[in-house]
Amino acid sequence: MTIYDSVQRKKVEFVPIKPDEVRIYVCGPTVYDHAHLGHARSSLSFDVLRRVLEERGFSVKFVKNFTDIDDKIIKKMSESGETLKEITNRFENSYLSDMEALNVARADIEPRATESLDEIASFINRLIDNGVAYRIPSGDIYFDTSKDSQYLSISKRVQNEDERESRLDRVEGEKRNSEDFVLWKGAVDGDVISFKTEVGDGRPGWHIECSAMIEKHLAYKDSEYSIDIHGGGADLLFPHHENEASQSRCATGHELSKYWIHNGFVKIDGEKMSKSLGNSFFIRDALHHYSGELLRFYLLSTHYRQDFNFSEEELLNSKKRLDKIYRLKKRLYGGKVGEVNKQFRGTLLEALGDDLNISVTLSAIDNFISEVNEKLDSGIKDKNLKREALANIEFIDRVLGVGGSDAYQYFQWGVSESDKEKIRELIESRTVAKKDKQFDKADEIREELLSMSIQIMDTADGTLWERS
RNA sequence: GGUGGCAUCGCCAAGUGGUAAGGCCGUGGCCUGCAAAGCCAUUAUCCCCAGUUCAAAUCUGGGUGUCACCUCCA
Numbered sequence: 001m002t003i004y005d006s007v008q009r010k011k012v013e014f015v016p017i018k019p020d021e022v023r024i025y026v027c028g029p030t031v032y033d034h035a036h037l038g039h040a041r042s043s044l045s046f047d048v049l050r051r052v053l054e055e056r057g058f059s060v061k062f063v064k065n066f067t068d069i070d071d072k073i074i075k076k077m078s079e080s081g082e083t084l085k086e087i088t089n090r091f092e093n094s095y096l097s098d099m100e101a102l103n104v105a106r107a108d109i110e111p112r113a114t115e116s117l118d119e120i121a122s123f124i125n126r127l128i129d130n131g132v133a134y135r136i137p138s139g140d141i142y143f144d145t146s147k148d149s150q151y152l153s154i155s156k157r158v159q160n161e162d163e164r165e166s167r168l169d170r171v172e173g174e175k176r177n178s179e180d181f182v183l184w185k186g187a188v189d190g191d192v193i194s195f196k197t198e199v200g201d202g203r204p205g206w207h208i209e210c211s212a213m214i215e216k217h218l219a220y221k222d223s224e225y226s227i228d229i230h231g232g233g234a235d236l237l238f239p240h241h242e243n244e245a246s247q248s249r250c251a252t253g254h255e256l257s258k259y260w261i262h263n264g265f266v267k268i269d270g271e272k273m274s275k276s277l278g279n280s281f282f283i284r285d286a287l288h289h290y291s292g293e294l295l296r297f298y299l300l301s302t303h304y305r306q307d308f309n310f311s312e313e314e315l316l317n318s319k320k321r322l323d324k325i326y327r328l329k330k331r332l333y334g335g336k337v338g339e340v341n342k343q344f345r346g347t348l349l350e351a352l353g354d355d356l357n358i359s360v361t362l363s364a365i366d367n368f369i370s371e372v373n374e375k376l377d378s379g380i381k382d383k384n385l386k387r388e389a390l391a392n393i394e395f396i397d398r399v400l401g402v403g404g405s406d407a408y409q410y411f412q413w414g415v416s417e418s419d420k421e422k423i424r425e426l427i428e429s430r431t432v433a434k435k436d437k438q439f440d441k442a443d444e445i446r447e448e449l450l451s452m453s454i455q456i457m458d459t460a461d462g463t464l465w466e467r468s
Numbered sequence: 469g470g471u472g473g474c475a476u477c478g479c480c481a482a483g484u485g486g487u488a489a490g491g492c493c494g495u496g497g498c499c500u501g502c503a504a505a506g507c508c509a510u511u512a513u514c515c516c517c518a519g520u521u522c523a524a525a526u527c528u529g530g531g532u533g534u535c536a537c538c539u540c541c542a
Binding site for chain 1: 540
């Protein structure tokens, strides 16, 4: 299969370091707030990647961290008076519950910075020993980027003199080079949180945790590369991933990752969603309006590297597409699940194996649905048709994580029990009216249901309804 | 200012040298008491200019527009 490597900046054949095994590390959230749609998209992208790799026969080891030491968390501590643990626990749980709603599989290991302090400290010590990190009088420890000839090889950024100087001007002085970054922040009076480690009291900088945790939990020690795939949002490429890679290179002598994958942004009204613009959108808020499955399907419907423009109109467009899977599933209801169609399976895996080409994948699914509907409409008796179709839908669920719900429940999402009862009663009276050829009355009832956003459809198996 | 991405039917969106997938919307038809659903049919020469080639949406050069990164950010 091929994937797009952000360092080589092209699609390349994916060949894991060791046959049949793939080790992936994805940068997880900083747990100082609820997760927004950008987190959802990133998680979803790598969730599908993982599913595809597994479906293609790889054994995948997947690690995603929680950044639970951070200035924004500390700020929250002083604002709310909560402890670090209280805040990070709350938002970790919020994150995990959102991910569950989106049907994102849990990582095999979910390390936290607070649980990796020994490894972080010894990692920093190695950098100091290797002469690529230095301590300044305040107690802060910096990484010396000038010591790594490969620095900027990940982001391919060019340092020009103007930028250097303008950045030097606004830097507090004691760094040796403007692009040096902090590995460890020494404790100062008034710090609300500080950890005691072999490099002193204080707290780690942002980038170091990933390098240390990758080495602890995931890295090959006997290979040119530590792991197969390192992923995250496109905004992490620089400086975060550049710095991670540089640290790891200087401490371990190995390149950090063989492939780098970055997902595109979620935009609202054509602008990147971000805290500073005030247009971010929490997953949990979206889940009040739409099911997790629909949100998942919608967020997956655009190729992961493209910018994703969130719009209600497009979301409803996606819903119609997802509805079609479930309408077919309803038609197949109660049947036995057979064997997935080999060609169908092959088409999906080939499309997804081409750098997760979702458009071709969805197109193939649409074609499959149409074909089955057509055959079903023609009335031919073919037990295997239904069995295979059900198996195909199961396969869709395996690789994309959608289509696995009960078809009837899917269409009843967000309808209260009392409304369901009312709907049943209305449909019953309409059925009676129809039987008596009282079509005006029947149509009136249908209008009433429609005003409740309930669409009905008369079938050979009786009148079915869906929430539109 | 530096770097990178993108520009294909009303909208979303595939396609990386051989004469434009798919979805939504619209229109016509079948089905239906009427609908809905489903099915069938139907809609583009690919931002502009120049070039390479037997052949380009796809390659090269130039231009325009747009977005992002360069500061915390998925």
